[in-house]
Amino acid sequence: MLYIFDKDGTLVSGMGDRPANTPEEQHVLPNVLEKIQALRLADHRIAIASNQGGVAWGFITYEEAVFLVSDCADKIGGVDAFRMCPFDPKASTKRPGSMYAKDAECRKPRPGMLINIMRELGFSPDDTVMIGDMESDKQAAQNAGCHFFWAKDFFDWEETKS
Numbered sequence: 001m002l003y004i005f006d007k008d009g010t011l012v013s014g015m016g017d018r019p020a021n022t023p024e025e026q027h028v029l030p031n032v033l034e035k036i037q038a039l040r041l042a043d044h045r046i047a048i049a050s051n052q053g054g055v056a057w058g059f060i061t062y063e064e065a066v067f068l069v070s071d072c073a074d075k076i077g078g079v080d081a082f083r084m085c086p087f088d089p090k091a092s093t094k095r096p097g098s099m100y101a102k103d104a105e106c107r108k109p110r111p112g113m114l115i116n117i118m119r120e121l122g123f124s125p126d127d128t129v130m131i132g133d134m135e136s137d138k139q140a141a142q143n144a145g146c147h148f149f150w151a152k153d154f155f156d157w158e159e160t161k162s
Contacts, residue, residue: 002123003039004114006132007050007072007084010151019052021060023071031155036076045121047081048073049113051136053088056100062086081120083113108132109139114146 005011008019012026020026036046050072052065060068065084073079085106092101105112118128125145130137133151141148151157 002045002121002128004047004049004117004130006137007048007069009133010131011076012072026072028075032076035155045080047079047117049117050084051108052084052086055086056088056091056098081117083116085113109136109143111140111144114140114144
């Protein structure tokens with residue numbers, strides 16, 4: 001099986017009400033390391049698909065966003081693939097000149113990142129599970145035709161992640 005994880009709020013925490021903008025702000029959430037290790041031991045593949053709209057808003061650069069996803073992958077022991085989407089159509093109201101302030105097929109809830117990862121690693125939707133913390137993650141999984149689990153259920157979190 002292929003397990004595709006959202007990053008922010010699923011694998012790592014951010015800074016209160018916003019995603020992490022630096023590697024130092026990214027902290028692995030409870031039970032994540034143990035659950036990922038168990039999946040690896042069972043020969044499952046691990047991937048990350050993350051919206052990084054902060055690029056479109058000008059909070060971080062494209063390169064910083066790639067580094068944040070790579071840093072998250074390193075913190076959980078590595079992944080077989082990752083994708084990030086720097087686009088956000090809502091940013092067009094504040095940053096009309098930004099090349100990333102638009103919608104794109106890669107931005108969840110669209111399925112682009114998930115389909116790309118499945119193709120790269122040779123998995124069908126039937127053999128793929130998306131784990132996330134937002135409705136857009138669930139919708140992306142549905143749009144890609146794969147299974148979905150809420151992060152809080154998958155990682156057995158109580159009411160809070162702290």
